[in-house]
Amino acid sequence: MQTGTPLEGCGEFFTVPGTDELDRKIAQGLFAPPSNNPAQPWVLERYLYQKFKNNPSVVNEHVSFPSFMSGKANGSVGRLYDVHKSIQDALVAEGSINTQSQQALENISLLHQNLIGLDEQIESASNGVGLASLLQTKQALTNQLRSLQVTYNNLNTTYRNQVSAGLQTAYALNSTVPAFHLYETNEKAFNQIYLLSLMQQGGELTENQVLTLQAIAQQDPKTGGPAVQAALSLLPECAKPQTPQVYSGKTEQEYLDEWSESANRGQLAASKFGDQRIKISPNPAHSTFTVRGPWTGEGHLSLMDLQGKLLLSKPFWGNEVVAELDANIPKGIYLIKILSDDGSEYLEKLAVQPK
Numbered sequence: 487m488q489t490g491t492p493l494e495g496c497g498e499f500f501t502v503p504g505t506d507e508l509d510r511k512i513a514q515g516l517f518a519p520p521s522n523n524p525a526q527p528w529v530l531e532r533y534l535y536q537k538f539k540n541n542p543s544v545v546n547e548h549v550s551f552p553s554f555m556s557g558k559a560n561g562s563v564g565r566l567y568d569v570h571k572s573i574q575d576a577l578v579a580e581g582s583i584n585t586q587s588q589q590a591l592e593n594i595s596l597l598h599q600n601l602i603g604l605d606e607q608i609e610s611a612s613n614g615v616g617l618a619s620l621l622q623t624k625q626a627l628t629n630q631l632r633s634l635q636v637t638y639n640n641l642n643t644t645y646r647n648q649v650s651a652g653l654q655t656a657y658a659l660n661s662t663v664p665a666f667h668l669y670e671t672n673e674k675a676f677n678q679i680y681l682l683s684l685m686q687q688g689g690e691l692t693e694n695q696v697l698t699l700q701a702i703a704q705q706d707p708k709t710g711g712p713a714v715q716a717a718l719s720l721l722p723e724c725a726k727p728q729t730p731q732v733y734s735g736k737t738e739q740e741y742l743d744e745w746s747e748s749a750n751r752g753q754l755a756a757s758k759f760g761d762q763r764i765k766i767s768p769n770p771a772h773s774t775f776t777v778r779g780p781w782t783g784e785g786h787l788s789l790m791d792l793q794g795k796l797l798l799s800k801p802f803w804g805n806e807v808v809a810e811l812d813a814n815i816p817k818g819i820y821l822i823k824i825l826s827d828d829g830s831e832y833l834e835k836l837a838v839q840p841k
Contacts, residue, residue: 576652669711
């Protein structure tokens with residue numbers, strides 16, 4: 487999602503032709519990453535794919551490179567590159583549009599200055615031929631200004647249409663990205679939220695989008711991938727997680743196993759909001775789960791996946807609600823949101839492990 491000039495010392499990875507032993511190991515699948523960092527090989531594959539896309543002439547430097555590119559083109563590595571390239575192309579104005587717009591703005595500024603000077607002459611002029619000539623000149627300059635403003639507005643409309651079409655292309659491409667791992671799912675979910683915020687929401691985020699980004703931002707980057715930091719950067723300051731990210735190096739399965747062990751010992755997952763707590767049992771859940779909290783009266787429970795899709799909606803009464811999971815729900819991590827009638831909101835993660 488980053489644009490602009492790479493930091494010093496990093497640019498050569500993407501711009502300078504030539505390959506090295508690391509590139510060959512990545513292309514051949516021989517790079518041995520640490521066992522506690524499952525996202526690292528994927529990150530390196532994306533680096534290499536981008537390097538070859540930016541420097542196609544080096545693809546023939548080793549026999550493994552062409553097969554690497556063809557093999558990754560339709561997977562998450564290639565599809566995500568296409569998504570990010572579409573976003574970049576959409577947001578950067580074409581050269582001709584940018585040049586014409588800049589020239590129009592400079593001419594508009596110059597005309598404004600000329601009109602200011604002309605108005606000063608008109609104020610000091612007496613009635614007669616001189617004043618009439620000044621007024622005629624002002625009318626001509628005003629007409630030029632209006633014409634330039636129309637030209638600039640047309641160019642701006644063309645640019646906005648270009649942006650809209652490019653972002654729609656990126657959104658459609660993002661929906662085709664295959665996601666089998668948590669880091670791929672996170673990246674796909676982040677892209678969807680980012681694109682929707684640009685296309686339909688004026689850069690703002692909905693409540694569900696904030697919840698999804700918060701869930702991603704609190705993950706371990708070694709498991710959740712680059713989207714963890716991207717989600718954190720997209721969140722407004724008031725919505726950033728208050729607890730720092732824990733770089734534990736655990737895999738998603740290790741998280742699930744740990745939660746399962748905790749549940750078997752009778753411990754309930756808890757999330758603190760101020761001085762209030764929400765408890766879920768069991769967590770991981772197999773078919774049903776119970777949520778208890780400090781609220782009283784009426785409330786509403788929602789279950790969503792990490793992309794913000796609503797999977798379960800249930801009203802309840804009292805400080806406890808029992809919910810049943812769909813028999814076909816996939817194994818993974820989900821979000822539970824409780825909204826009580828007093829306006830309080832509660833959010834917690836639920837691990838699902840169908841039997």
